[in-house]
Amino acid sequence: MSFTEKLNIAAAKNNSLVCVGLDPDTDKSSKTLFEFNKSIIDSTHNLVCAYKPNSAFYEALGADGIAQLKETCDYIKSTCPDIPIILDFKRGDIGNTNNKYAEFAFEYLGADAVTLQPYQGIQELEPYFEYKDKGIFIWVKGSNKGSEEFQNLKVDGKPLYEIVAETALKIGNVMFIVGATYPEELKRIREIAGDDTPILVPGIGAQGGELEPMLKAGLTSESKGLIINSSRGIIYAENPAQAAEDLKTQINQYR
């Protein structure tokens, strides 16, 4: 089954476009990373369309953190195997280095999808494309203000982020990441990508992105196609299940 099929089934079953970012922070919780994640997964797995662990939060603890990232992925696969795992690691390199990163994501962790950088060129990402059933998310437009430094530069009148998206669609079977804080850019990417391309949208809540303009800009004609991530807004809520449910409901009002 392809990543998109798995995603669509999970989104339909839970009637949800919510993705929970599993970014456990030892500065904010005394639980182990895995125990923290386990309680989030137990209480939200029937409310989400995907989980997105951010590799950095595990790497900060070194080998032990990586072991807990694997434990987290294994737990999702054993307790709610219908929920896809998007490994957010934003790698981008060349040649055989990409083979090794793909091994980490898809073979060691068993993730269903990864997030990748575009700057090194899309053709360089071939080792990821060889995993035909996996989702490959190219980071075309960040949610951060600093993303304007380069991503909005114009090449012959066209912003770089659009060129990246168009190039990527020509080369591989890709999906995109666009920050919720840039609804106009999201609209352009949806136009370029068409309705069959899932778009991962980080940046609502803590980062300032608003739901309504983002959903109007990014939903497909069938009111689907978005994976709306919330990390801190859910995992550090007093009641994470309630926070996930609330977000799901708010999103579904606009669908």
Next chain:
Amino acid sequence: MSFTEKLNIAAAKNNSLVCVGLDPDTDKSSKTLFEFNKSIIDSTHNLVCAYKPNSAFYEALGADGIAQLKETCDYIKSTCPDIPIILDFKRGDIGNTNNKYAEFAFEYLGADAVTLQPYQGIQELEPYFEYKDKGIFIWVKGSNKGSEEFQNLKVDGKPLYEIVAETALKIGNVMFIVGATYPEELKRIREIAGDDTPILVPGIGAQGGELEPMLKAGLTSESKGLIINSSRGIIYAENPAQAAEDLKTQINQYR
């Protein structure tokens, strides 16, 4: 001591601009990653100005690989503490994610420098800049052919890689990475960066970069300022020490 000072002392002591890429590959050697690295370090530490472990080769083995990456860094720091460690992990993300990656590199591993992506914007890399004594290498021009997809696009007549370098110099205390296969681009980056900015140059040997044009383009007026990486050409040579010595000698002919 700053990274640049540490680098210059090592380069002067060993009279070498050679950096050995520690990219141990279990597909090519039956030794453990650490045992493989140990034998390379033991035989080359008086011939190099830096070591550059590529994180991907360790991550592919998961938690155990990361433990061996740490063991490798610890070994360098205990047996040849004057040789700086450049962690090649090409991360680039936003906000607190960068804090966590910096923790991995500088606190868990104790690396002296890191390699970073530019696409998310340079101002976003502030958490790395806060480590004042560490080296921050921005990947401005890859050694790969695919780097031309975006890096050579022109914005108002100027290629993107130049804009990235100029922007980065305005924002932070940065160094650069430029592929040996692009000597003209290297010359432009040296002009932009001036003589006080080390430039890491991958791509000689297996990737096709030639020494003479690269050195003419990138050496400072004092015949310094380059960190010339070789990975496969040294670590899989029949005699790695001899291969490192030969490369050092070939480079020094042009200095």
